[in-house]
Amino acid sequence: MAPRPTPLNSAHKKLGGRLVDFAGWEMPVQYTNLIQEHEAVRKALGLFDVSHMGEIEFKGKGALEEANRLITNDLARAADGQALYAGLLNEKGGFVDDVVAYRFSPEHIFICVNASNAQKDFDWMFSNAKKVKPVNRSNDYAQIAVQGPKAAGVVQKLTKAALDKVGTYRFTTGQVADVDCIISRTGYTGEDGFELYCPPDKAERLWFALLEAGKGEGALPCGLGCRDSLRTEMKYALYGNDIDDVHTPLEANLAWIVKLDKADFIGKPVLDKQKAAGVTQKLVGFEMTESGIPRQHYPILKDGAKVGEVTSGTMGPSVKKAIGIGYVPTALSTIGSTFHVEIRGRPVGARVVKTPFYSHD
C-alpha cells in the first residue's frame, strides 16, 4: 500500500525533502543535512511536520474520568489548559502507547497519540471506554512542531495570543498566521517550542508563514532524522524502540508519569505489585567508552553473557558522543555501571551515565 501523504506533502516536495515511508505515511527524513537540521533546532529553530500523529477526543460529562481510567498520569490533578505526558497501558502493565493528554476542561479531553499506533489506540480506548466513547479526530488535524530557543519569538510574531503566559506543557487556542490553532508548549526535542494543531487545509499556509517569519533567525525545515537524534539526546522514549507492550513504565524509568495513588487505571494492579517487589530491569542511558556506535537490537553483555538489548542508539550531534538507551538488569542500572555492547560480534565498552545526555549550559 502506498504511504499516505500528510497535508504538507507538497510543501515537502517544494522544499526538496527526502521522503520515506514512516508508519504508513510519506514523511521527510531530511531536507538537506541531518546535522545542520539538528543544530538549527538546538541553536535557532526548526519546523517539523508531525501531521501523521493521531488525535483522539473525549467530550461530554464524565470525559475526564473516562480518559483518566485509561492513562497512568492524573488529569484530575491537572489544570484546564494543561497537558500531561502519560502511558496508555494494557492489563499487563505494558504500553499500548505513550500519549500527551490535553485537559481543555473536565468535559473535554484531547489526546495526541503516535502515528504508528493511532488506530490501535483508538480501538483500545473505544472498547475500554464505559460511558463516554472517544472520537477519532486524526483526519481533522495537521500538526506542525516549531522547536528551538527562537521558536517562541517567531511564533509570537504571527499571533496575538500571549505566549509568555503559556508555560511548558500548557496550551491555549488562537490564530497563528490567521489559522485557527491549538497552541501547545510541548515538543520532542528538549528545546522550548510549540506544537500547533491546525485544520489540514490551512497547514501549508501556516508552514510557509512560520518558515518566512523564522528566516532571519535561522529557521530550517527539519525531517524525522534529526527528530530522532534530538529526542535520543534527551532520552525521550520512542514507542517501538524504548517502550513497547511488554515493558512497564516503571521498567522504562517513567515512574513520574504513573500516579499509583489515583483511582484505578488499566494496568495499575501490575504496577502496584511491581513497585512493591521492585523491578528486575531498567531502561538506562549509556555512552560508549570505546569506539563504536550502539544501534537498536545490539546485545548488551556483562562478563560475556547477554543481559539486555540496546533499544536506541546514535552518534549524538550535540553531545558529540556515541550514546545509547537500553534495558539492563537493575544491578547494572546505576550511574557509572559498566558493560559491553556487542557491535558486529565485538564487545565494546559502555558506561551508564546521567540523562538527558544533552543539557543547555
Place this chain on the structure above:
Amino acid sequence: MAEYPKDLKYTKDHEWAKKSGKVVVVGVTFHAQDALGSVVYVELPKVGAAVTAGQSFGVIESTKAVSELFAPVSGKVVKINDAVVGNPGLVNEDPYKAAWLIEVEPSNAGDYDKLLDVVAYEKVLAEAH
C-alpha cells in the same frame, strides 16, 4: 565537480576504485554518501589485512544507518586513511579525494578490469530509481 568522475571504476555497491601505480585506492561514491546522510563513523581494516572482492572490508555509519563497505578488488591493505576515521564527515565533503578509505595491493589484476565504468555505474543508479 562531476558527481561521478570518468577516471574511476565503480561497484554496484557504490564504492569507487582508482588505480594508482601498484595500488588501487578505494572510497565510496557521491551517491553512497548522499544516501547515507551525515557520516559519523568509519571502521576500516588494519594495514596488512586481506580483503576479498565483493566481500565486506569495513563499515560506514551515518547518524541514522549502518552500511557495509565492499572491496572492489582482492588483495592486501597497504594503507588506510586515518584522517577519515578521525573526521568521518569528510566522506560527505569530499568523497573522491580527502575521503579515500584504503589502498589495496591487488592479488588479482583481473578484478580491476571487471569493475563498472562510469557509464555502467550511472546506469545502475538510474535503474535503482
